[in-house]
């Protein structure tokens with residue numbers, strides 16, 4: 001690298017090379033695509049290490065796509081949960097020498113160790129809440145059996161963590177400790193400080209809350225909707241991409257809203273047998289996957305599972321919510337939505353068509369919820385978004401590089 005280039009870079013002006021790493025889950029990849037696009041728009045290079053199925057989405061941002069080494073084109077659940085992280089790490093380690101900084105989504109808990117081994121700054125991007133041990137404990141109480149076992153049961157946590165520790169993938173003894181007590185230089189959280197739980201526990205010098213990052217990306221979206229033919233109010237229903245197989249939930253929605261004056265758009269994912277929903281009322285349209293942002297832009301109510309991205313997107317478009325959490329972090333996110341008066345929670349085992357119908361009408365006409373959504377919208381507008389992240393990340397990397405070249 002010539003001296004002019006180093007000088008430019010240390011002033012935050014030059015083009016940096018960023019290595020971005022994520023695990024293969026839409027909810028964890030989608031918001032990072034917005035950040036990557038902003039880095040590229042600002043003139044930087046990004047190499048993105050990810051599962052091969054994300055090639056098109058990554059290349060659309062202008063980033064260089066780098067598939068995990070020795071990884072199948074169609075991974076099964078075991079490969080996605082246990083193999084992906086290790087392959088992501090070894091791939092990034094193999095090529096990482098030519099990069100100025102490592103960016104990683106928070107679920108890839110090996111990012112800090114990777115950045116330290118490469119001797120470059122590490123920057124974490126968090127698509128859900130930032131975590132303390134107390135927040136992880138709360139998730140363990142409400143998130144369902146597998147989260148509880150992983151976070152709370154010391155034995156399971158140690159069994160998963162020990163090989164990672166032995167291989168140098170984490171620096172603390174457990175993955176939980178790595179996440180909460182070994183933060184990198186900077187963590188960017190895709191929500192506002194006002195939405196984060198226990199926000200005083202996250203000092204501003206290390207944690208920056210930049211608000212939602214709407215990438216606009218939809219994998220395998222079927223088609224967009226003709227909103228001219230839609231009747232008001234428009235209710236949008238989705239359980240996201242992971243815990244989205246509850247026939248009981250979909251049937252309750254059809255019974256609650258079917259034949260009513262409203263229009264309903266329901267996205268049900270790839271894994272249920274749609275014919276088992278029976279004959280659909282004419283006011284309900286079912287899709288496997290849709291362009292969620294374009295629907296939320298028009299919707300009057302979002303009946304959601306409470307995935308952090310879906311909630312962020314709903315808040316961005318000021319759409320009130322009924323949250324029916326299915327597991328993982330969703331009960332915690334739902335509780336926060338209700339606590340801040342942005343919508344209501346209906347527990348999945350309590351859902352009945354009559355109650356869902358009644359609560360939906362109440363939420364849609366609540367002026368208190370409308371006011372709270374307006375306040376949240378102004379918090380989002382001032383949080384800084386990806387432009388702020390790019391500005392600060394570039395300054396940090398420039399400073400570190402200058403320090404390295406002039407020790």
Ligand code: UDP
Pocket residue numbers: 025026027028030217218219238239240241242243267288289290291292293306307308309310311313
């Ligand atoms: N999504 C979409 N179209 C759909 C359903 C979901 O684009 O038909 C997107 C949605 O906009 C969000 C992501 O998939 O960005 C789901 O993430 P979330 O954190 O809400 O839930 P998860 O799928 O991780 O449970």
